[in-house]
C-alpha cells in the first residue's frame with residue numbers, strides 16, 4: 211500500500227456538492243472552513259471519518275475502474291431518489307460500515323469521545 215496523504219487544504223474545487231471529506235486514490239481531502247478542518251485524529255468521530263475514507267482508498271486499489279463504477283452506482287442511487295453519497299450506495303455502505311464499526315469500538319473504550327488527547 212502506498213502512503214495515504216491527509217490533506218487539509220480543502221475539497222478540490224472540481225468536486226460538486228458539500229463534503230466532509232473526499233478521497234481520490236491515496237489522497238484524502240478534508241473540508242476546511244475558515245480555520246477549522248474536518249481532519250481530527252484526536253476525537254472518536256474524527257478517527258471514524260478517517261476510517262471511512264481509508265475504505266475508499268482501498269476501493270481505489272481494488273479496481274482501476276473504481277471511479278467510473280462509483281459514478282455509475284451514485285447515478286443509480288440518485289435515479290431511485292436516494293442520496294448518492296449515502297448508505298444506499300454500495301461503496302458508501304462499505305465505508306459507513308467500517309467507520310461505524312471503528313466508532314463503536316472507540317466509543318466503548320473512550321467514553322468522553324477523546325481517543326488520543
Ligand SMILES: [Zn+2]
Pocket residue numbers: 262263266302305
Ligand atoms: Zn464515503
